[in-house]
Amino acid sequence: MTAKVAILGASGYTGAELVRLIATHGQMEIAALTADRKAGSTMGEVFPHLRHLDLPRLARIEDVDFAGLDLVFCALPHATSQQVIAGLPRGVKVVDLSADFRLRDPADYERWYGKPHAAPELQKEAVYGLTEFYRESIRPARLVAGTGCNAAAGQYALRPLIAAGVIDVDDIILDLKCAVSGAGRSLKENLLHAELSEGYHAYSAGGTHRHLGEFDQEFSALAGREVRVRFTPHLMPANRGILATAYVTGAAQAVHDTLSQAYAGERFLEVLPIGELPSTRHVRGSNFCHIGVVGDRLPGRAMVVAALDNLTKGSSGQALQNANLMLDIPEHTGLMLAPCFP
Amino acid sequence: MTAKVAILGASGYTGAELVRLIATHGQMEIAALTADRKAGSTMGEVFPHLRHLDLPRLARIEDVDFAGLDLVFCALPHATSQQVIAGLPRGVKVVDLSADFRLRDPADYERWYGKPHAAPELQKEAVYGLTEFYRESIRPARLVAGTGCNAAAGQYALRPLIAAGVIDVDDIILDLKCAVSGAGRSLKENLLHAELSEGYHAYSAGGTHRHLGEFDQEFSALAGREVRVRFTPHLMPANRGILATAYVTGAAQAVHDTLSQAYAGERFLEVLPIGELPSTRHVRGSNFCHIGVVGDRLPGRAMVVAALDNLTKGSSGQALQNANLMLDIPEHTGLMLAPCFP
Amino acid sequence: MTAKVAILGASGYTGAELVRLIATHGQMEIAALTADRKAGSTMGEVFPHLRHLDLPRLARIEDVDFAGLDLVFCALPHATSQQVIAGLPRGVKVVDLSADFRLRDPADYERWYGKPHAAPELQKEAVYGLTEFYRESIRPARLVAGTGCNAAAGQYALRPLIAAGVIDVDDIILDLKCAVSGAGRSLKENLLHAELSEGYHAYSAGGTHRHLGEFDQEFSALAGREVRVRFTPHLMPANRGILATAYVTGAAQAVHDTLSQAYAGERFLEVLPIGELPSTRHVRGSNFCHIGVVGDRLPGRAMVVAALDNLTKGSSGQALQNANLMLDIPEHTGLMLAPCFP
Amino acid sequence: MTAKVAILGASGYTGAELVRLIATHGQMEIAALTADRKAGSTMGEVFPHLRHLDLPRLARIEDVDFAGLDLVFCALPHATSQQVIAGLPRGVKVVDLSADFRLRDPADYERWYGKPHAAPELQKEAVYGLTEFYRESIRPARLVAGTGCNAAAGQYALRPLIAAGVIDVDDIILDLKCAVSGAGRSLKENLLHAELSEGYHAYSAGGTHRHLGEFDQEFSALAGREVRVRFTPHLMPANRGILATAYVTGAAQAVHDTLSQAYAGERFLEVLPIGELPSTRHVRGSNFCHIGVVGDRLPGRAMVVAALDNLTKGSSGQALQNANLMLDIPEHTGLMLAPCFP
Structure with missing residues (x-):
């Protein structure tokens, strides 16, 4: 058919x-x-x-x-x-x-x-x-x-952790690095090659990016109470790729275990071995999302990094x-x- | 099977x-x-x-x-x-x-x-x-x-023209623009991002590039006599793509007709309408080769441009x-x- | 003052x-x-x-x-x-x-x-x-x-040669590689980062680019008769830099000597040793123009390459x-x- | 003299x-x-x-x-x-x-x-x-x-805030975006253009980057007690520029006031109006450091972003x-x- x-x-x-x-x-x-x-x-x-x-x-x-x-x-x-x-x-x-x-x-x-x-x-x-x-x-x-493409990247990094209660939902920071194709084919000065290449900057900072509406809705539903993350996107000199760096309060091993189990049967979501970090270039043009977890030197703090292609x-x-x-x-x-x- | x-x-x-x-x-x-x-x-x-x-x-x-x-x-x-x-x-x-x-x-x-x-x-x-x-x-x-990847690009632009005798085989210039992945994954200073990005230069100029061996062999066989093209590759700040700009002496319409007929049944070789020009970004990651023909303001002179992905x-x-x-x-x-x- | x-x-x-x-x-x-x-x-x-x-x-x-x-x-x-x-x-x-x-x-x-x-x-x-x-x-x-910025690059490569009569003025090909800032800060789809990066293409081909008006005027005046070069610009994924590759009929040594003498007293025009080739990245942001000369394997054919920063x-x-x-x-x-x- | x-x-x-x-x-x-x-x-x-x-x-x-x-x-x-x-x-x-x-x-x-x-x-x-x-x-x-170049960027963002006590020194996250020239001219596979361009990733994560030694030394001395920040660098597809995004607990206005006063007489350190964000491309090749402050939608949380050229x-x-x-x-x-x- x-x-x-x-x-x-x-x-x-x-x-x-x-x-x-x-x-x-x-x-x-x-x-x-x-x-x-x-x-x-x-x-x-x-x-x-x-x-x-x-x-x-x-x-x-x-x-x-x-x-x-x-x-x-x-x-x-x-x-x-x-x-x-x-x-x-x-x-x-x-x-x-x-x-x-x-x-x-x-x-x-x-x-x-x-x-x-x-x-x-x-x-x-x-x-x-x-x-x-x-x-x-x-x-x-x-x-x-x-x-939203940013919303997808952030949620793949965090949903199972919020649902399982292995991180403090009041202390989540999402620092995103986003490629320019996410802004579409529209004619804006800051999307010109001469303006964008060879540099990077934060935008829609301070809790103003619209994809926060999705984070608020989804994370709050998962937690059963209001969750408000801090989220800042940065525009990168590249065409495809979102790298979501999530800073969380929680034990790295528990974070890794939780994500690994949650995505064990998922064909497109790959959790890397603990300590390994993904790169947007390794998912470019594909439907895969690579997720890495690293513990911080500060006990009880960890980082989750998710990489996906914003267009795919x-x-x-x-x-x-x-x-x-x-x-x-x-x-x-x-x-x-x-x-x-x- | x-x-x-x-x-x-x-x-x-x-x-x-x-x-x-x-x-x-x-x-x-x-x-x-x-x-x-x-x-x-x-x-x-x-x-x-x-x-x-x-x-x-x-x-x-x-x-x-x-x-x-x-x-x-x-x-x-x-x-x-x-x-x-x-x-x-x-x-x-x-x-x-x-x-x-x-x-x-x-x-x-x-x-x-x-x-x-x-x-x-x-x-x-x-x-x-x-x-x-x-x-x-x-x-x-x-x-x-x-x-060779450069040899492929140059031959797609020129073989039917030499075989059909619609261009002067003693006056062929091939100016190639080549992406860096063609040089492989080897550790050379000039392949570093900091050395290569944001600039371009010619290399192996003056008839020293090894792919000339292929051009000589193939073009001479086609013409039934010795053919020696002038060929200069230029290294581009990009990962994939060869753009072969061939300057020939011949009538643009005959050049276009010859290429169109030669490649009429070919799935991967696309001759664009006369006057249109290809771009490497439009064949990136694929097995296609796009070929354009433009006549010069000087009568009897034309340009053939072929674009393909060097890795594909x-x-x-x-x-x-x-x-x-x-x-x-x-x-x-x-x-x-x-x-x-x- | x-x-x-x-x-x-x-x-x-x-x-x-x-x-x-x-x-x-x-x-x-x-x-x-x-x-x-x-x-x-x-x-x-x-x-x-x-x-x-x-x-x-x-x-x-x-x-x-x-x-x-x-x-x-x-x-x-x-x-x-x-x-x-x-x-x-x-x-x-x-x-x-x-x-x-x-x-x-x-x-x-x-x-x-x-x-x-x-x-x-x-x-x-x-x-x-x-x-x-x-x-x-x-x-x-x-x-x-x-x-014009392209006109400057081409003329630095060729003027002394035409004036001195060391090349055939009826057989000059100028293949230019131009950075995107030459197109200005205007909002055009093809100047977007997502459209331009990672690829390259020829444009204004076949003798239609306006800077040809300058080449015609200046080269004809130098030669004392009509000179019409073939000139094709290519748009590069970079912000600054023009690389003008000129294919000429003439002896490489005479070409190099002529340029070296012509520019001997010029602070901003540097003729490289014969056989060396310039790169746009080495003049980026500066007022210098680097010029290289290479002889072809075909006797009596040479290549002149000039690199300058289009904005400077x-x-x-x-x-x-x-x-x-x-x-x-x-x-x-x-x-x-x-x-x-x- | x-x-x-x-x-x-x-x-x-x-x-x-x-x-x-x-x-x-x-x-x-x-x-x-x-x-x-x-x-x-x-x-x-x-x-x-x-x-x-x-x-x-x-x-x-x-x-x-x-x-x-x-x-x-x-x-x-x-x-x-x-x-x-x-x-x-x-x-x-x-x-x-x-x-x-x-x-x-x-x-x-x-x-x-x-x-x-x-x-x-x-x-x-x-x-x-x-x-x-x-x-x-x-x-x-x-x-x-x-x-260290990263250490400089992070300190320009944070030192006056730690010294003045306007932020919580136990809750500082530094997410850095670093250009490739910071890694020097050494021959490493991950520094090749083909490996690095068009993507980004975190590295030396989890508190292992050596510049943490400087942060620990300097911030602890300023605070009069041990301070340990969380610091993660990310490698960018660009040659020059560090963007340090610092997430802090403190009032945005106090943060901005403190930085503005601290750097009022400094020729190279420019604090942007509150709410404006710097870009590495605007300090490229120069000795300037641009610093922006934005308050988060979450009360008492702010972000400081510092941009400088790592080589300058x-x-x-x-x-x-x-x-x-x-x-x-x-x-x-x-x-x-x-x-x-x-």
Whole structure:
């Protein structure tokens, strides 16, 4: 059986990454691709690295025939996503890659995104898309909300530790190093090569980054009480990769044991031997997440470092993994590409 | 049917790239991996990006049981390669990625590589591995010699033009831009990040680069007389990619027509519409080669630009493509990975 | 004596580079800085690397008091430059960094820049700013037109050779490798880090790049007849640096001798020993141009490679060098900064 | 007056950086340069970016005539440095850039560097070289020990806060992002461009990095009791720059006030307005350190971020600043170069 899918917003990096992954999937057919401003173009014109693929021409959303589609990947900007998904036929499953359905409480959405949620009814049925932790809810879902890429990295480092109570939830610091493709293909001065290369800086510091909404929601639910982490992202001179360095209060061995057990059966989450540290370059272009644990010289303090590719495990790979579940396709299909190094 | 293969010299970049490609191949099993100095290590220790794969431990060559193997990829340094291949059982097929069997005339080998050829008898049966031009000889071959990565890029740009006589063979300039992984994983000062990044320079200029041996051999054979191109490589601050800019005397339209026709049936060689130019980033991590043709303002002068990934189409991808032919597996198997962009 | 200068268009890279250089000049005071859209900002807000300097706030051009100024650097976009300079008081000297006054014949300007020249009278008094070749005209000039950065690199490699007749002027190929800061701080998709890093490509190929207008003008004047070179720029994943690889027909020794003699007294133009090749990283951030010559294995063919920093020797350093001449300040003042490596 | 200096170990990056800075100093003459393995070479052969300078040829240390020298910069590897400095004539002042004299207690040296100190008597007279805090001791010193580059960055962020008691000294986390030139010009696999570019990772984690010896020594002395910070460096794909992100428990406004007052008279230490964050690219190639403070959403928690160039303010710039003090030359001489951006 081949599932028919559409990708809305195919002219951005997450759209292109979906196409790249689906190209070797084998059980999925791309029936429609949309990109409003570039409608009429071929995908090869917009992304020459995909020119060898036989793909439908980019169309406007209103020109897509959703009948017969099994699933829609929605890679549109937030706010737009809500409106478009609200207008889709009920029979089609949806994996949304935007921020629009990540926060269960519409009030949280309004607080972090600065405007009221436009589709609160849809929000109720949305399932949070961190696959390994919501697998059973994702399988039957109609609408799955992809997580933020930073939020994914941080949660892979910390969720089992909070759930197991092996760390102090009131003393968690997440120092993230993020690649530039996470900011998308938008024309901003600070994303220019001449501005970004050869340097690094913190941004959205002090508790203002929107992915904190996800951390607050998820970590508090796990702990059964309010959890507020300190989280600072730093922009790196590289295209792909998130390195999440989590400083925790807890015993390193217990931290390592807990993560190892939690992820023992997970194909994409690899816990390294204690004391070893991951690198973003070793997961580049893949759906893998490498996790390392090191104890500090200060007793009872440890560090967890998680590395993933923001475009793959952090967004489009996760989206495909969820789509596989929703379509009853083996979960890892199309996702076993080895990282591209060097 | 699954073919059993070994990779000799698996601790280098071409060895790792072979493993990366074979990981999604489906009809090939890696039965042995060797790396003399790192024997005893796992592949994941040497290349953490491959740690998710279930692979044999690195061994010394003398500890490999070649019985039962269908094919050996030899990714050893030149000179070493000759000796090792000469000692392999006759029944196993060999794809060599070194320079040792590229030049048909042992005198040419000695001239370009500075020492006598150690296995001239083996040289006689070696087939030059530029797949699209030697396919019928490669299929039944026992020993195939992978081409130089620069040599591949230059030949894709020029072979059909020389064969068809649409350019002046006495006036060909090849200005190459090459990524650093082509130099391998060796410890040289000029390959350090601090030395290489943020700048570029020409090297092996003036007709001294060893890949000229291949150009001379192949282009002269095509033209039926001696052809000597001018060829200068430049080292780029990037990890993957060769961009070959060929300046030729000939009509752009005839050049474009000739290349388009020659490569019409080729899955991996894509001739862009006339006037469009390729980029290495759009073939990164893939087996594709993109080729562009532009006419100069000076009548009768044109430019051909070919872009490929030196580790894939330029070496390990080519090696796998040839191995597929030799093992009677569909030629493109394991090679349809889309480029990894951005 | 301290000269008072203004920089118009100070929010671009060439404007910032002028400020960086003038900061250690010692005989020049920046009395005004303009940037229309960013008027009112401090320079430190627009370029935080200059925040330690005591500089005038960015103003609009119409708010600048040009009385009392000795010289104006005009780092505005072409076309705008013509209009602004036409409105400046006659008493102030001008160094223009745009393309507006580089081509002596207004018809050439219209051909290459697509619109009629708006100040043809001013053009008549403009001196072409390639310092080492127009020094005596620059000294007394009121208006000096800075050269294109690519045009500077190509001319340093070739002018003495054409003038001396040691190469065939009908067979010159200039293959340039250019850094991204040459494209300015403008918001274009292809200048994004995610689009540009890790790859390279040719652009404006086939004789369409505007700097050809300068090559045509200058080389033809030197040769006493029409000279048309073949010139292709390639965009590099780096911020600073032009490497001009010139393929010529001529004897390498004569080429080297000619360049060595021509530049013997020049402080900023260094001809390397024959056979050695320059690198852009070794001139980064400086006003030096390194030039190498290598003979080809084909007799009578040679290669000249020139490396300079597009923002310094290619534009703002050149501009300051010319300003020094015009203001009767020692020519090298403020320009002896050593390159910044690594 | 011109001071005569020698640079021992001039073939490394800190040696080259000293030469670059001294080139525009004006009151310092380089009388000798040494590099054991490269003795006999010119500096231009070892570092082509310095080829325009008139410098003494590289010599062996034993061939240097130290008579008549005012000061020696010792840029040798640690352990070697102790031996060489012990053999220098007493009359010559010494600025050491190695780790050999940073730790006042020889037992600390042995613990962090794994071997006994070879010159404990010399250690007694060594002054720790963090200029702004040891200025009065540096001025009359005979031997000044340059700080670690990471240690400098961390101390600029934290010293005034510890001294003033505005943060909890038992809860300090230093997450550093370090450029590759800090590792020197040594041939290590992980420093290759192909290994390092496009990714990032933590190293020497868990309290094992040697610069912790300096933090322990200095912070404990300031606090009047033992202080142990948590410190993790991360290797960045860039050549220059350290970004120190310090997570502290304390009020952001008090933190900002304390730093602002402490550094009010310091020419090279710039505290940004509260809420603004520095970037390494804006201090690249310069002696400046930019420091930002942001309060967290969690009350009583703040973040201090310091950015400096590891080769300049982190080592060679600091060394020159100290040498100026020791030689009674104005402290900032040769150090006012503006950062090189982009």
